[in-house]
Amino acid sequence: MKIPIIVDGQMVQVDQGAPIIDAAKKAGIFIPTLCYHESLKPYGSCRLCMVEVVQNKQRRLVTSCNFPAEGGMEVFTNTDKVRQIRRMVVELLLARCPDVPLLKTMARQMGIKSSRFKKREANECILCGLCVRFCEEVVGVCAIGLANRGIEREVATPFKVASDVCIGCGSCTYICPTGCIEMVPDEKTPRLRIMKMGNHPLSPCPNDYQCENCSIEQEFLKDIKDVIVEFRRSYRNSER
Ligand code: SF4
Ligand code: SF4
Numbered sequence: 001m002k003i004p005i006i007v008d009g010q011m012v013q014v015d016q017g018a019p020i021i022d023a024a025k026k027a028g029i030f031i032p033t034l035c036y037h038e039s040l041k042p043y044g045s046c047r048l049c050m051v052e053v054v055q056n057k058q059r060r061l062v063t064s065c066n067f068p069a070e071g072g073m074e075v076f077t078n079t080d081k082v083r084q085i086r087r088m089v090v091e092l093l094l095a096r097c098p099d100v101p102l103l104k105t106m107a108r109q110m111g112i113k114s115s116r117f118k119k120r121e122a123n124e125c126i127l128c129g130l131c132v133r134f135c136e137e138v139v140g141v142c143a144i145g146l147a148n149r150g151i152e153r154e155v156a157t158p159f160k161v162a163s164d165v166c167i168g169c170g171s172c173t174y175i176c177p178t179g180c181i182e183m184v185p186d187e188k189t190p191r192l193r194i195m196k197m198g199n200h201p202l203s204p205c206p207n208d209y210q211c212e213n214c215s216i217e218q219e220f221l222k223d224i225k226d227v228i229v230e231f232r233r234s235y236r237n238s239e240r
């Protein structure tokens with residue numbers, strides 16, 4: 001069922017329960033995200049996509065990537081509070097990942113000159129979980145996961161050894177917005193099966209991270225589906 005919802009003063013019709021970010025997209029309004037990808041289930045972890053919602057005369061902050069649209073709802077995507085939270089998210093991430101081009105671009109767009117938070121040992125993983133979820137939800141093999149807690153949190157293979165379930169499809173390296181997963185060829189097998197996690201030089205995105213309209217992204221998603229279908233077919237055949 002379609003319902004009307006107002007986003008920054010514009011009325012749009014969306015499916016009831018669709019995430020607010022879809023309504024904003026329909027209204028032509030861009031909401032920055034880090035852990036969201038339209039091919040994956042919403043995760044709601046980075047908090048960058050916060051918006052203000054007025055519903056039943058109550059105003060509150062919600063994450064637009066996983067908050068369901070309801071009839072009569074009014075959404076504000078660019079209020080002082082929203083901008084403040086987005087700045088804080090980016091500054092916190094900059095303290096952990098000062099060299100990541102995507103964060104630097106976001107900081108520049110938000111007018112952030114430096115992070116007010118204490119710098120930690122430089123890391124390139126922003127812990128968005130996109131690689132882990134793509135591997136599980138789209139590829140279907142769960143070769144990597146988020147391990148440890150707090151400042152020790154990291155993406156890793158189980159026991160930090162080369163995975164024996166990884167099909168070497170490269171999806172995790174592609175989807176990672178910071179380029180901190182690198183695939184390296186394994187001499188013993190024809191397919192790429194070893195993953196080396198860690199920092200490596202990153203070419204900035206040629207499309208300024210506008211993934212939604214990027215032809216490279218669309219072609220990749222099509223290619224990767226073919227690779228996965230082929231892998232599953234050969235896997236089933238080898239089990240017979
Ligand atoms: S290369 Fe391996 S870890 Fe990465 S998405 Fe594919 S199967 Fe998962
Ligand atoms: S390795 Fe990349 S995709 Fe995976 S959690 Fe870290 S930044 Fe996100």
Ligand code: FES
Binds near residue numbers: 034063
């Ligand atoms: S994009 Fe919504 S919480 Fe990360």
